[in-house]
Amino acid sequence: xxxxxxxxxxxxxxxxxxxxxxxxxxxxxxxxxxxxxxxxxxxxxxxxxxxxxxxxxxxxxxxxxxxxxxxxxxxxxxxxxxxxxxxxxxxxxxxxxxxxxxxxxxxxxxxxxxxxxxxxxxxxxxxxxxxxxxxxxxxxxxxxxxxxxxxxxxxxxxxxxxxxxxxxxxxxxxxxxxxxxxxxxxxxxxxxxxxxxxxxxxxxxxxxxxxxxxxxxxxxxxxxxxxxxxxxxxxxxxxxxxxxxxxxxxxxxxxxxxxxxxxxxxxxxxxxxxxxxxxxxxxxxxxxxxxxxxxxxxxxxxxxxxxxxxxxxxxxxxxxxxxxxxxxxxxxxxxxxxxxxxxxxxxxxxxxxxxxxxxxxxxxxxxxxxxxxxxxxxxxxxxxxxxxxxxxxxxxxxxxxxxxxxxxxxxxxxxxxxxxxxxxxxxxxxxxxxxxxxxxxxxxxxxxxxxxxxxxxxxxxxxxxxxxxxxxxxxxxxxxxxxxxxxxxxxxxxxxxxxxxxxxxxxxxxxxxxxxxxxxxxxxxxxxxxxx
Numbered sequence: 001x002x003x004x005x006x007x008x009x010x011x012x013x014x015x016x017x018x019x020x021x022x023x024x025x026x027x028x029x030x031x032x033x034x035x036x037x038x039x040x041x042x043x044x045x046x047x048x049x050x051x052x053x054x055x056x057x058x059x060x061x062x063x064x065x066x067x068x069x070x071x072x073x074x075x076x077x078x079x080x081x082x083x084x085x086x087x088x089x090x091x092x093x094x095x096x097x098x099x100x101x102x103x104x105x106x107x108x109x110x111x112x113x114x115x116x117x118x119x120x121x122x123x124x125x126x127x128x129x130x131x132x133x134x135x136x137x138x139x140x141x142x143x144x145x146x147x148x149x150x151x152x153x154x155x156x157x158x159x160x161x162x163x164x165x166x167x168x169x170x171x172x173x174x175x176x177x178x179x180x181x182x183x184x185x186x187x188x189x190x191x192x193x194x195x196x197x198x199x200x201x202x203x204x205x206x207x208x209x210x211x212x213x214x215x216x217x218x219x220x221x222x223x224x225x226x227x228x229x230x231x232x233x234x235x236x237x238x239x240x241x242x243x244x245x246x247x248x249x250x251x252x253x254x255x256x257x258x259x260x261x262x263x264x265x266x267x268x269x270x271x272x273x274x275x276x277x278x279x280x281x282x283x284x285x286x287x288x289x290x291x292x293x294x295x296x297x298x299x300x301x302x303x304x305x306x307x308x309x310x311x312x313x314x315x316x317x318x319x320x321x322x323x324x325x326x327x328x329x330x331x332x333x334x335x336x337x338x339x340x341x342x343x344x345x346x347x348x349x350x351x352x353x354x355x356x357x358x359x360x361x362x363x364x365x366x367x368x369x370x371x372x373x374x375x376x377x378x379x380x381x382x383x384x385x386x387x388x389x390x391x392x393x394x395x396x397x398x399x400x401x402x403x404x405x406x407x408x409x410x411x412x413x414x415x416x417x418x419x420x421x422x423x424x425x426x427x428x429x430x431x432x433x434x435x436x437x438x439x440x441x442x443x444x445x446x447x448x449x450x451x452x453x454x455x456x457x458x459x460x461x462x463x464x465x466x467x468x469x470x471x472x473x474x475x476x477x478x479x480x481x482x483x484x485x486x487x488x489x490x491x492x493x494x495x496x497x498x499x500x501x502x503x504x505x506x507x508x509x510x511x512x513x514x515x516x517x518x519x520x521x522x523x524x525x526x527x528x529x530x531x532x
Contacts, residue, residue, distance in 0.1 A: 023051065027051050028052055028053065036059050037059065038061045062136060069268045076114070080114050084114060135460075141464060153295050172234070186238070200228070236289075269453045271484070292528075303524065306527075312458070314336055315516075317401065325339065330516065337361040338360070359380060367391070412446035418449040420454040431443060458511055462506060477499045
């Protein structure tokens with residue numbers, strides 16, 4: 001029969017140290033298999049008492065996530081109800097049990113029972129490799145990344161906050177002048193009313209009947225009118241100030257560093273997400289957004305070494321679709337955007353190439369995300385009819401991509417899910433929905449998953465290989481952040497060259513594809529100035 005025990009370190013007869021010592025013998029023994037619920041948290045708790053866990057073969061949280069990455073929560077009590085028919089969490093029976101102690105014992109019991117069931121399902125679904133070789137090893141690494149954190153220069157944030165504040169005041173005055181009156185700039189309702197009064201709205205409405213003032217609408221209007229352009233600029237600055245320059249200082253720990261959480265079980269595609277605070281969302285496409293990164297600095301005597309994959313998702317699109325033109329371009333080391341400019345948009349001269357390449361770049365990335373004519377028309381400022389023709393021309397050139405875009409939704413309709421190259425699954429339960437919009441969204445998710453899911457697998461594999469290489473070389477360098485296709489390492493200056501070599505070697509050789517993986521590496525004294 002199942003038995004669960006709670007050990008209170010503070011009341012243990014031999015004292016706390018003896019209790020920890022006895023547990024260490026078990027928990028640090030890699031020959032003894034163990035199961036946990038939330039491995040990253042377990043590693044963090046055990047490291048606080050000086051115990052390094054070995055032999056973790058199951059994490060019920062990670063297993064449940066791999067089996068169903070689109071569910072909203074993975075509460076252990078819910079999993080126990082579903083997997084083994086348990087009643088879920090129960091009340092403490094008294095008899096000396098506090099509610100906290102009882103919950104701990106119950107958690108251990110549930111974890112042991114649920115682990116067996118979910119492990120079997122992981123095997124049935126062909127997820128064993130992802131589970132054992134990627135997700136479980138990634139959890140302890142994420143704990144170390146979180147524990148390391150990122151050092152913050154508060155003076156930079158202060159300067160930027162003052163600058164943004166002054167710019168917002170100027171923008172406010174300009175906006176009022178253009179509008180002809182004062183209003184609440186942060187109120188979408190009032191912004192909509194002003195645009196309507198000035199006869200410069202698109203006529204599009206929100207679900208509640210208000211005039212729509214979202215980014216796509218303002219971008220469209222900004223091509224003709226000054227006020228929407230100013231409103232967009234105001235919103236960007238206001239968000240940067242509220243979300244970063246003003247919000248980050250209170251989150252800095254006593255060590256002068258921010259310890260963001262990296263979440264392993266949030267996205268449907270396997271990508272890591274960041275929270276408390278979200279450091280993955282710092283905008284880098286605008287100059288002002290990039291300047292926020294200048295506030296993140298290494299310790300004295302250290303430098304940042306950063307590496308990111310070049311066009312990872314487009315390379316995966318080529319590999320997965322086996323499109324001849326795309327494969328040829330990447331295998332020859334050609335500029336894929338220039339090739340698209342030539343083949344799809346007929347660019348011949350240097351001037352035409354320069355002009356059409358920017359357009360081709362937008363189209364290449366948009367197609368990878370299964371863009372529809374309306375979405376493309378919004379991105380590049382052309383009519384829906386023109387956008388439809390562009391997509392047709394693109395598919396005529398890249399026939400393998402078109403074939404893929406047609407086949408994947410068909411497969412998903414039959415099976416109810418799609419997979420990454422390495423087996424990660426994403427259910428698409430609404431792909432046969434009667435509602436056309438719902439169905440179209442599910443089809444786009446199905447098309448995106450093999451690319452995005454594989455990209456997330458590759459980045460995790462690369463993280464693990466880089467970490468292993470750094471530790472094997474006995475270096476002090478450590479990973480301090482992961483943002484989509486980018487790894488950020490903090491290293492002593494004397495290690496920088498070796499770390500850069502390790503990053504390039506391990507990331508480019510992380511997996512073998514029909515196209516080469518290309519990694520750009522650079523160093524810098526702050527996150528913004530990492531030169532690649």
